Amino acid sequence: MSIKLVEVHIEEKSILENMLHFYLDDLSKYTNQLKTNAQGIFEYECLDYFFTKENLTPFFIKYQDGVVGFLLFVKTINNKEIDYCVNDIFIFTQYRERGFAGQAVKKLIQTYPGIYYVVQLEKNQKSIQFWKSLFEELQLEYIEKAIIDSGEKCWSQTFTVHK
Numbered sequence: 001m002s003i004k005l006v007e008v009h010i011e012e013k014s015i016l017e018n019m020l021h022f023y024l025d026d027l028s029k030y031t032n033q034l035k036t037n038a039q040g041i042f043e044y045e046c047l048d049y050f051f052t053k054e055n056l057t058p059f060f061i062k063y064q065d066g067v068v069g070f071l072l073f074v075k076t077i078n079n080k081e082i083d084y085c086v087n088d089i090f091i092f093t094q095y096r097e098r099g100f101a102g103q104a105v106k107k108l109i110q111t112y113p114g115i116y117y118v119v120q121l122e123k124n125q126k127s128i129q130f131w132k133s134l135f136e137e138l139q140l141e142y143i144e145k146a147i148i149d150s151g152e153k154c155w156s157q158t159f160t161v162h163k
Contacts, residue, residue, distance in 0.1 A: 083114030
């Protein structure tokens with residue numbers, strides 16, 4: 001079961017926007033900071049940036065030519081300590097527990113070696129476990145810190161992927 005990581009084009013923005021509603025709904029159980037808009041949906045306020053800024057790249061995670069998730073990738077600017085950030089990653093519920101998110105991250109870091117930074121909400125134990133399992137599987141050493149990000153307790157990890 002192999003996935004493809006495919007860059008999202010501007011014409012496909014509405015598909016990604018629809019998926020982000022599901023992602024934010026999932027994420028809302030770990031934070032009180034996410035609120036629905038007047039139409040009752042969660043909005044990803046920075047979505048347009050992923051189509052206007054060169055250092056931000058949205059990817060679809062595809063399996064058997066269908067979209068099963070997404071990954072939002074950041075190439076840092078003017079940061080000598082960190083090259084990249086996996087900003088958000090999401091897999092539709094029916095495709096979870098198949099290793100698709102891990103495959104997506106592996107494809108990404110093989111393509112873009114360097115120093116990475118990832119953050120998880122402290123209450124999101126599934127996300128924390130996902131990253132720690134991936135570090136162990138790939139034998140990646142990482143530096144972990146407890147941080148406050150946008151008023152939320154979080155864990156951050158920094159790790160290096162060599163060519």
